[in-house]
Amino acid sequence: AQSVTQLGSHVSVSEGALVLLRCNYSSSVPPYLFWYVQYPNQGLQLLLKYTTGATLVKGINGFEAEFKKSETSFHLTKPSAHMSDAAEYFCAVSDQAGANNLFFGTGTRLTVIP
Amino acid sequence: DTAVSQTPKYLVTQMGNDKSIKCEQNLGHDTMYWYKQDSKKFLKIMFSYNNKELIINETVPNRFSPKSPDKAHLNLHINSLELGDSAVYFCASSQVGTINIQYFGAGTRLSVL
Numbered sequence: 001a002q003s004v005t006q007l008g009s010h011v012s013v014s015e016g017a018l019v020l021l022r023c024n025y026s027s028s029v030p031p032y033l034f035w036y037v038q039y040p041n042q043g044l045q046l047l048l049k050y051t052t053g054a055t056l057v058k059g060i061n062g063f064e065a066e067f068k069k070s071e072t073s074f075h076l077t078k079p080s081a082h083m084s085d086a087a088e089y090f091c092a093v094s095d096q097a098g099a100n101n102l103f104f105g106t107g108t109r110l111t112v113i114p
Numbered sequence: 115d116t117a118v119s120q121t122p123k124y125l126v127t128q129m130g131n132d133k134s135i136k137c138e139q140n141l142g143h144d145t146m147y148w149y150k151q152d153s154k155k156f157l158k159i160m161f162s163y164n165n166k167e168l169i170i171n172e173t174v175p176n177r178f179s180p181k182s183p184d185k186a187h188l189n190l191h192i193n194s195l196e197l198g199d200s201a202v203y204f205c206a207s208s209q210v211g212t213i214n215i216q217y218f219g220a221g222t223r224l225s226v227l
Binding site for chain 2: 032034036041042043044045046049088090094101102104106107109
């Protein structure tokens with residue numbers, strides 16, 4: 001079975017500071033991993049995904065994430081936070097065989113302080 | 115053009131009523147989903163439809179029924195609404211055979227009074 005744990009339901013950073021949102025997964029098979037962002041009163045939008053190959057993946061808006069199998073982690077980072085990054089971020093996992101099943105973490109709310 | 119659209123955006127109703135939420139996608143995808151997001155932002159899959167066949171039903175009450183008139187639409191009907199049904203409901207779609215990139219609608223905020 002697949003599951004995701006996001007450490008920290010709320011993260012605050014200063015504008016221009018590093019953003020680090022943590023995600024650990026559990027999967028009995030090689031996982032596909034995703035980060036989605038939800039802006040206020042909007043649906044979820046895909047930020048980036050890991051499937052196979054290069055473990056460092058780059059997404060939209062300057063975000064990137066690194067798949068670390070040994071640590072079962074897929075942390076999301078951005079070198080310099082912008083006010084527009086304030087949103088809810090969700091990590092999700094699906095198994096490669098199941099394809100259509102996405103399991104979401106409980107989300108991390110990012111606040112950017114001017 | 116909105117890829118996945120849901121209507122209505124807000125829905126306020128009394129306990130015991132029956133209501134529907136509509137979802138349409140113009141992406142040509144063959145699989146559609148309904149998720150429930152509770153007050154703590156936790157997202158849980160409720161249903162998915164692939165080529166008009168229900169392929170996931172995550173132990174939701176049978177008061178909830180998905181209906182798909184065609185592969186571009188997946189509507190959610192809820193009978194005998196309860197206070198605990200208050201949540202944001204998201205529709206999503208994806209294409210089988212891709213890496214399960216799901217595209218989400220903007221959500222429907224349901225408030226049961």
